[in-house]
Amino acid sequence: MARFKFQLEPVLLQRSTKEEAAEQALALACNEYNNRCEILNYTKRRLEEALILDEENIDVFENMHLDLYREFLSKKIISQEKDVNDAANALEHSRQAAVQARQERQAIEKLKEKHLRIHKREEEAKEQKLVDELALYSHFRSTE
Template sequence: MNSFQYPMETILNYRKEKEEIVKQQFSQIQKQYFLEEKFLKNLEEKLENVIKAYLHGEKRLIDSIELKNIQQYINFLRKKIDVQKQIVVKIQEKLEQKHQQVLFAQRDRKIIEKHKEKALEKYKLELNYQEQKIIDELALYTCRKNKWMI
């Protein structure tokens, strides 16, 4: 009997490749998510620092133009933070979708791998059966040959 050849090997390889591609895409989105999250945290820190500097800063007189500039900068940072939060939420949704795709790809691959394992087990059982059949025939042949010799 020939060595075991799984008839669906090309499908298994395709599913493994598909899983790897989806994992790479997930990894890219995850990197993007971390970068956008870091940018959001930086904006929030800037806002916090500006507010702290304004409230707890020097006790000097601030003219109305400088006060207006500070207020405009604070409003700018708040708007930027809101936009960045929306970006982070969208990327987080993409990340979750891609995570689901990774899980589906893994499930599909595992189904074929289990099928391959069962097919291999069936092949081994058939091989053992064939070997046992040959051994039994040889034993029977030897037994008959010995009876004729006596």
């Protein structure tokens, strides 16, 4: 039986490499998104803690500093929410790129499987032809 050689094997390898790179980029984007969410949640918790503080037991300057701190945290939360949205967009873009790379690789793999099936059918047909010829020769020899 002749060995199967897929002509597009280098393309399949390149597509597999591209898919792996896209999956790694997706993992990095996911980590970045999770980190941004954790930072945002931490800042929100700090703001909640600052809002809970008892303002009656502090003097005017401490109250002023506390108000400035709350304002700073509010602005920081707005900035971090924008960062989270940007990270979410990057994550979605990476996810789409990974899906696209997977589909491209699978298309080449399906083509390879199709070529392999054709190759096997051709080999089976050659083998059957050889068996038929051998049977015909043995039949003619036995009748002589």
